Amino acid sequence: xxxxxxxxxxxxxxxxxxxxxxxxxxxxxxxxxxxxxxxxxxxxxxxxxxxxxxxxxxxxxxxxxxxxxxxxxxxxxxxxxxxxxxxxxxxxxxxxxxxxxxxxxxxxxxxxxxxxxxxxxxxxxxxxxxxxxxxxxxxxxxxxxxxxxxxxx
Numbered sequence: 685x686x687x688x689x690x691x692x693x694x695x696x697x698x699x700x701x702x703x704x705x706x707x708x709x710x711x712x713x714x715x716x717x718x719x720x721x722x723x724x725x726x727x728x729x730x731x732x733x734x735x736x737x738x739x740x741x742x743x744x745x746x747x748x749x750x751x752x753x754x755x756x757x758x759x760x761x762x763x764x765x766x767x768x769x770x771x772x773x774x775x776x777x778x779x780x781x782x783x784x785x786x787x788x789x790x791x792x793x794x795x796x797x798x799x800x801x802x803x804x805x806x807x808x809x810x811x812x813x814x815x816x817x818x819x820x821x822x823x824x825x826x827x828x829x830x831x832x833x834x835x836x837x
Contacts, residue, residue: 703799705768708806709761720744733769737762752818757809760833764805767836768798801835808832 698711710717724743728736738759745758775794776782783794809832812821825833 700803701799703795703802705764705802705805708802716744716747720747734762734766737765751812751816753812753814753816753821755812756818756821757812760809760812763833763836764809768802771798805832805836 693713693715695711695714699708702708702711720740720743725736725740728739730736741758741761742755745755748754748758772783775786779786779790783791783798785791786794808825808828811824815821815824
């Protein structure tokens, strides 16, 4: 009746190797992701994806507990999701094909850069989970000049 897929919560390969920020999120804590998508995200305003993502991340932050650093990290996620979507759309306009279909060294370099930035964003945002307190998280982020908040802007 039950198999491994019924209880698997993390896809480490997809989280670590996938190049998209959105994909990395979807492959981490997949059972919670499914619940959030089914009961929170789909009920948000479709015409305002940033608000929809922010509402979903706020619910996820509450799900994880009342730690200010986690809330700061979760509420930074919509910024990265919007930046990733905007960057992929801009690259598609420039090259005339989606990034997935862009060949040659340019496609490889841009996809590699996207993966690199996703991993740095995950590391940066994870400090909210490591430090837990909002003041400690903000102190760390300020020590690196909020660089991974400024970059997606």
